[in-house]
Amino acid sequence: MFNTYEQAIDWIHARLRLGIKPGLSRMEWMLERLDHPERRIKTIHIGGTNGKGSTVTFLRYILQAAGYRVGTFTSPYFEQFNERISINGKPIHDQELIELTNVVKPLADELDQTELGGPTEFEVITAMSLYYFAKMSPVDVVIYEVGLGGRFDSTNVIHPLVSIITSIGLDHTAILGDTYEEIAFEKAGIIKNGVSVITGVKQPGALDVIRSKALESNSPLYHLGDEFSTSSRESLNRGEKFSFSSMFVGFDNLETSMIGSHQVDNAACAVMASQILANYYSFMIEEEHIRDGLTQAYWPGRLEILNENPLVLIDGAHNEEGIIALAREINSRYADKKISILFAALKDKKLDKMIGTLEGAADQLTFTTFDFPRAASAEELMEAGSNSGNKNIAVNYKDYLDKKINELNKDEILIVTGSLYFLSEAKPYIVNVLENK
Incomplete structure (x- = not known):
């Protein structure tokens, strides 16, 4: 058992030696012994090559503006490890991390001795987050950011209310594949049966892969440029301005506080997600919450x-x-x-x-x-x-x-x-x- 934050962090980081081990079997093994915390929480799943963290942030701020208590699971951390598991932008306390480590370590020790092999650092942290949000500090909804890929990512044990695939790029090609289509196949692995999926993917071949997976899964697909769109884009000194329209609603002159034309795409995906939550899951999200959330959203290290x-x-x-x-x-x-x-x-x-x-x-x-x-x-x-x-x-x-x-x-x-x-x-x-x- 760990008594100090340093001991807990050192143990977590020591799991890095196991590298990246695709597959969900170790996660499923641990979650079964934790009494399936992933089934006790409402989640949103966000994958993609770039824009994941920004989209998490835009959506979190919109939901917070509407009065919801929002958990987030993100990577990597920017200033402090605890950021990876946060509620309304506030990282978990050191003592909570110690407690979580003491919950998960016995499972990791046991799993080390099985033919499945020991869990990686990312698997350990994912399991900790699910236990935390389900049993230690309940929230209204948790936004999970995919770590790598999607299909075999340890976060893919959740069954979300909505999934988002922000973009496709040629990153981590040694693991995910050398083409946009191969990478899209891995990212599309987060699409669950009947769960709406939102995407800002631009490459036609990659989009075809996502459409095919959505069709196969009976999942409604909302693509930026088709089912929802932006217009009247304008760069501001410290942000962007744009108008948004979808089958549900239209908003003129939305403003973000994050710089970059790509942030308009990320913001639009977040707004679309908020509309699905409002129209299909009775989330009380009004126009003022969207406007306030987009202007208040802050994500360090992005322009x-x-x-x-x-x-x-x-x-x-x-x-x-x-x-x-x-x-x-x-x-x-x-x-x-x-x-x-x-x-x-x-x-x-x-x-x-x-x-x-x-x-x-x-x-x-x-x-x-x-x-x-x-x-x-x-x-x-x-x-x-x-x-x-x-x-x-x-x-x-x-x-x-x-x-x-x-x-x-x-x-x-x-x-x-x-x-x-x-x-x-x-x-x-x-x-x-x-x-x-």
Whole structure:
């Protein structure tokens, strides 16, 4: 039994050595012994390559504005591990995490000795979250973010009120497949019989895969651009404005507080989900709740402005699609500025394509690394790029930030981007440098 937070966290992280083990058999084994907590809670399931966390956030804020107590299960954490299991945006307490670890550890120890093998870190945390929301701190609804893929993800033991597949991109191809269609097949694994599914997927082949799975499952499909749509899109200084229409309702001049045209797609999926909850499950969600939720929604590390003048922002563009979206916003919003980008990433990403896109968006591109097992070195990032002359290396990113932030002028922008693990480490340091500038 664990008595301290450090002991509990160390045990959870020690499960990382088991890596990623697709399949639901270990989850089902644990949940049976926990008396099936997944059957005691109302859930919403959100998958997709990019936009999952933002869509979770938009929908959570809408539901909170309507007065609901909303649990969330998300990954990775940004500042504190406890964020992964939260209620109304507040992470669980350290003592609660200790209690949850003491509930799940005996099951993991027993499972270690079976032919199924021991549960992974993500499976352990998923089981903890289900037990927490069902038995320790009941909520009105829980929004579950898929960890990886969908079909064999440990969150796929839930039977949700509605499922959302935000987007499809070529990420985690070694596990999920090399084509949009193969990845869509894995993501579509979260579609359950008779459960409405919402998607913002754009690739025709990937959309066909999702449509086919929805048809097979007798699941009503709501596709952005068909069954619901956005119009009158406009970028604001700190957000986006758009109009929304669906078979249920239409709203003009909705505003988000999150920057990026891709956030309009994520917000629209969240609004559509709120309409399904209101019309089919008697959730009391009014227009004012949607407007308030979208404007209040905040998700750290997503085109987040840390300083206005000079402009310093961070963005967790951790894969090819994320980098493309970032470059699009740079080109549309800041074409008249000198752009300096600090970039760090994990080794298993498509570094050549990501860096190629950044080269076209940056006046100065600086590579660095950080203390993480799968982090690419600055030298590896440099080698993955072209031979253009606008690149250099920062051996120590803190030294770079100290110097760069103090040198910035009003015609320059500093963008720190790449791995979310890197941003979670760099953001507090950037804030500290800005405060002491």
